[in-house]
Amino acid sequence: MHEGQPASTYPATLSEVAKLARVSVSTASKAINGRGDVSEETRRRVVETADRIGFTPNQLARSLLAGRTGTVGLLTSDLEGRFVLPILMGAEDAFGAGQVNVFLCDARGDAIREQHQLKALLKRRVDGIIVVGRQTDARPSLGHSLPVPVVYAYAPSEDPSDVSLTPDNEAGGRLAIEHLLSCGRSRIGHITGDPSYAAAHDRARGVRQALGAAGLELRGEPMFSEWSERWGRDAAAMLLDQHPDVDAIACGSDQIARGVLDTLRDLGRRVPEDVAVIGYDNWEVLTTNARPELTSIDANLQQLGRESALALFKAMGPNPAQGTDGVRHLPVRLVIRGSTIARR
Amino acid sequence: MHEGQPASTYPATLSEVAKLARVSVSTASKAINGRGDVSEETRRRVVETADRIGFTPNQLARSLLAGRTGTVGLLTSDLEGRFVLPILMGAEDAFGAGQVNVFLCDARGDAIREQHQLKALLKRRVDGIIVVGRQTDARPSLGHSLPVPVVYAYAPSEDPSDVSLTPDNEAGGRLAIEHLLSCGRSRIGHITGDPSYAAAHDRARGVRQALGAAGLELRGEPMFSEWSERWGRDAAAMLLDQHPDVDAIACGSDQIARGVLDTLRDLGRRVPEDVAVIGYDNWEVLTTNARPELTSIDANLQQLGRESALALFKAMGPNPAQGTDGVRHLPVRLVIRGSTIARR
DNA sequence: CTGTTAGCGCTTTCAC
DNA sequence: GTGAAAGCGCTAACAG
Numbered sequence: 266m267h268e269g270q271p272a273s274t275y276p277a278t279l280s281e282v283a284k285l286a287r288v289s290v291s292t293a294s295k296a297i298n299g300r301g302d303v304s305e306e307t308r309r310r311v312v313e314t315a316d317r318i319g320f321t322p323n324q325l326a327r328s329l330l331a332g333r334t335g336t337v338g339l340l341t342s343d344l345e346g347r348f349v350l351p352i353l354m355g356a357e358d359a360f361g362a363g364q365v366n367v368f369l370c371d372a373r374g375d376a377i378r379e380q381h382q383l384k385a386l387l388k389r390r391v392d393g394i395i396v397v398g399r400q401t402d403a404r405p406s407l408g409h410s411l412p413v414p415v416v417y418a419y420a421p422s423e424d425p426s427d428v429s430l431t432p433d434n435e436a437g438g439r440l441a442i443e444h445l446l447s448c449g450r451s452r453i454g455h456i457t458g459d460p461s462y463a464a465a466h467d468r469a470r471g472v473r474q475a476l477g478a479a480g481l482e483l484r485g486e487p488m489f490s491e492w493s494e495r496w497g498r499d500a501a502a503m504l505l506d507q508h509p510d511v512d513a514i515a516c517g518s519d520q521i522a523r524g525v526l527d528t529l530r531d532l533g534r535r536v537p538e539d540v541a542v543i544g545y546d547n548w549e550v551l552t553t554n555a556r557p558e559l560t561s562i563d564a565n566l567q568q569l570g571r572e573s574a575l576a577l578f579k580a581m582g583p584n585p586a587q588g589t590d591g592v593r594h595l596p597v598r599l600v601i602r603g604s605t606i607a608r609r
Numbered sequence: 610m611h612e613g614q615p616a617s618t619y620p621a622t623l624s625e626v627a628k629l630a631r632v633s634v635s636t637a638s639k640a641i642n643g644r645g646d647v648s649e650e651t652r653r654r655v656v657e658t659a660d661r662i663g664f665t666p667n668q669l670a671r672s673l674l675a676g677r678t679g680t681v682g683l684l685t686s687d688l689e690g691r692f693v694l695p696i697l698m699g700a701e702d703a704f705g706a707g708q709v710n711v712f713l714c715d716a717r718g719d720a721i722r723e724q725h726q727l728k729a730l731l732k733r734r735v736d737g738i739i740v741v742g743r744q745t746d747a748r749p750s751l752g753h754s755l756p757v758p759v760v761y762a763y764a765p766s767e768d769p770s771d772v773s774l775t776p777d778n779e780a781g782g783r784l785a786i787e788h789l790l791s792c793g794r795s796r797i798g799h800i801t802g803d804p805s806y807a808a809a810h811d812r813a814r815g816v817r818q819a820l821g822a823a824g825l826e827l828r829g830e831p832m833f834s835e836w837s838e839r840w841g842r843d844a845a846a847m848l849l850d851q852h853p854d855v856d857a858i859a860c861g862s863d864q865i866a867r868g869v870l871d872t873l874r875d876l877g878r879r880v881p882e883d884v885a886v887i888g889y890d891n892w893e894v895l896t897t898n899a900r901p902e903l904t905s906i907d908a909n910l911q912q913l914g915r916e917s918a919l920a921l922f923k924a925m926g927p928n929p930a931q932g933t934d935g936v937r938h939l940p941v942r943l944v945i946r947g948s949t950i951a952r953r
Numbered sequence: 954c955t956g957t958t959a960g961c962g963c964t965t966t967c968a969c
Numbered sequence: 970g971t972g973a974a975a976g977c978g979c980t981a982a983c984a985g
Contacts, residue, residue: 276734276756278962289972294964301965302970319754324732325678326962329669329977336733339713346694354688354715366729369683369713371698385710388668389680390620410663412620494898520898527900550894554838554864556871622978633956638980645981646954670978674961 355570414580438471450513457517458492497524557603699914758924777938782815794857801861802836841868901947
C-alpha cells in the first residue's frame with residue numbers, strides 16, 4: 266500500500282484516478298466503494314491506480330452529499346481532563362475506531378466561549394454533541410433548538426428532558442460504607458471536600474443511608490472544606506481528637522484520603538489495623554502509591570463515555586428513542602486495596 | 610439572536626435564506642460574509658432572515674471549495690493526557706479560538722491503530738497534524754509522503770528532517786542543580802525513574818553537567834528504577850544509608866520526590882533544613898499537596914503546545930519556512946516552593 | 954448593486 | 970458493465 270505523494274502535491278481526486286484507469290468517475294467511485302456492478306478486472310485496475318497515486322477519498326465531499334459527517338463534538342469545561350479523557354476514549358470505542366472522529370473543544374468554563382465552540386461545531390455539521398462538565402452539579406442546558414442531539418456526561422443538564430449520564434455518587438457513598446461495615450468497622454467518620462459540589466453532598470448522603478440501614482450513626486458530622494491533601498491531614502487530626510475511637514474514615518476523594526493516611530501515620534495509628542481508610546475516584550497516581558495502597562471508589566468513567574456515545578448514537582439514528590430522557594446515574598465500583606484490608 | 614429551529618428540522622441552507630429574502634444565493638452569500646458590494650438594506654434583510662430561520666453556514670461546503678478545512682489532527686498515544694491536554698489547549702490558543710478545530714485521536718500506543726487514525730484524518734482533509742507522544746524518546750516518523758505538514762510534540766521524530774518540539778530535559782537537570790547550589794547545597798544525590806526513558810538519562814546528564822561546572826560530584830550514581838513514589842521511598846532510604854551526609858536530592862519526577870519526602874520524614878530529617886528536595890514535572894496535584902510543598906521543574910507544556918501550533922501554522926502557510934526543521938528543545942522553568950527554601 | 958454561471962469532489966440515479 | 974448527468978451547499982468569477 267503506497268503512502269501517497271510528496272507533501273507538496275495536491276491530494277489526488279477521483280477524476281484523476283478515473284482518467285488514469287481509463288474509466289468514468291462514476292465507475293471509479295463504484296469500484297472503490299465496492300458498490301454496483303463493476304467487472305472484476307475494472308475494479309482491480311481502478312483500485313491499483315488509486316493506490317499507486319495515493320488517492321484518499323475526500324470525506325468532505327462525501328459528507329456534503331450524505332448529509333452526515335461521521336463526526337462528534339466533545340464540548341468540555343474540564344481543564345484537567347481527568348474526566349474528559351476516559352470519556353473520549355470510551356466514546357471512540359463505542360463508535361468503532363475510525364468510523365467517527367471527535368472534535369475536542371475546551372470552553373475553559375466560560376459560557377461565551379462555550380457558545381462560540383458550539384457554533385463552530387454546528388458549522389462543521391457534527392452529527393452529535395457530548396457535553397462534559399467537571400463537576401456533577403447540574404449545568405444549564407444547551408437548549409432544545411439545536412439541529413443535532415446532545416448528551417450530557419458527568420455534569421448532567423438542568424433540564425430533565427435532556428439526556429444526561431452521571432456517576433451515581435450516592436451509591437458510591439453507600440458502597441464505601443458497606444465495604445467498611447463488611448470489614449467489621451462501625452465507628453466511622455466522613456471527611457469530604459468542597460461543600461459547593463453536589464458530589465460532596467451526594468456521597469455524604471449515601472454514607473448516611475448505608476450507616477442508617479445498619480442502625481449506626483456517623484462519628485461527628487461530615488466534614489466539608491476542600492478537595493486537598495492538606496484538608497485531609499487537618500481534618501483527620503480534628504476527627505481523631507474529637508472521636509479517638511473511630512475505626513474507619515470514609516473520604517470524599519483520594520486526595521483527602523492521602524492526607525488522612527499521612528496524619529494517621531504521624532499519630533502512630535496503623536492502617537488498616539487500627540483505622541481503615543477509603544478514598545474516592547480511584548485516581549491511580551494517588552491510590553497505588555499510597556502507604557498502604559488506597560481502597561477507593563471508581564466512577565467507571567470510560568464506561569460512562571461508552572454509554573454516552575451509545576446514547577448519542579441512538580439519538581442520532583433514525584428513530585431517536587424517546588424513553589431514554591432524564592438523568593441516568595451510572596453504577597460505580599469498589600476497588601479494594603490495602604488501606605481497608607490488611608495484606609499478607 | 611435566534612437559536613435555530615427545532616431539533617427535528619433539517620438545517621437551513623443558503624438558498625432557503627435567499628429565497629425568503631428574495632435575493633439570489635450569491636447575493637445572500639455576499640451579504641452574510643460581508644463581502645462584495647451589497648446595499649445596506651439588502652444586507653440587513655438577508656442577515657435578518659438568516660437569523661430568523663437559524664441559518665448556520667455549512668463549513669463542509671466552504672471547505673470543499675476553499676481547499677482548506679480549518680481543522681487539525683492531534684494524534685496521540687498519551688493515554689493519561691498529562692501531556693496532550695496542555696498541548697491541546699496551547700494549540701487552541703495559538704490558532705485562535707473558533708478558527709481551527711481539533712480532531713483528537715488516541716492511538717493507544719498501537720502502530721496499526723495510529724495508521725488507521727492517520728488515514729481517517731487525511732480523509733477528513735485536516736490542514737495539519739500534531740503528533741504527541743508520551744515519552745520524550747524519539748519515535749518513528751510518519752514519513753514525508755503525507756499531503757499535510759506534521760509537527761511532533763513532546764516525543765520528537767526519529768527523522769531529523771521532521772519538525773519536532775520537545776522539552777529540554779538536559780537544561781531541566783541543570784536548572785534543578787543550579788537551584789540547589791544557589792541554596793547552598795553541595796552534597797547532592799539523584800534519584801530518577803525508568804532507565805528505558807530518554808528523559809531519565811537527559812535529566813541525569815544535565816544534573817552531572819551542572820555539578821561538574823561547579824567542580825562537584827554527585828553523591829553516588831544516579832539511581833534508576835521506576836517513576837513511582839514507592840521507588841522514591843526505597844531509593845531515598847538507600848541513598849541516606851550510603852551517603853548520610855547528603856544535603857539535597859534531585860528527583861527525576863514529582864512522584865519520586867513525594868516518596869523521597871516521605872522517607873525523609875520517617876527518618877526525622879527536616880526538609881528543607883537538613884535535606885532539600887526538588888521534583889520534576891510540576892504536576893500540581895503532587896507538588897502543592899506535599900509536605901512541604903515541592904519545588905519542581907515545569908516543562909511549560911502549554912507553551913510547547915502553542916509553539917507546536919505555531920510551527921504547524923507556519924508549515925501550513927504559503928511558504929513553509931524550511932529552516933525550522935529538526936528537534937527544537939524548549940526551555941523549562943523552575944518553580945520554587947518550600948522543599949528547597951524554608952518558608953517563614 | 955444584483956443575478957447567472959461554473960465548479961469544489963464525490964455519489965447516485967438512469968440510460969445505454 | 971459502464972458512463973453521462975444531476976446535485977450536495979457554498980463561493981467566486983463574470984455579466985448585466
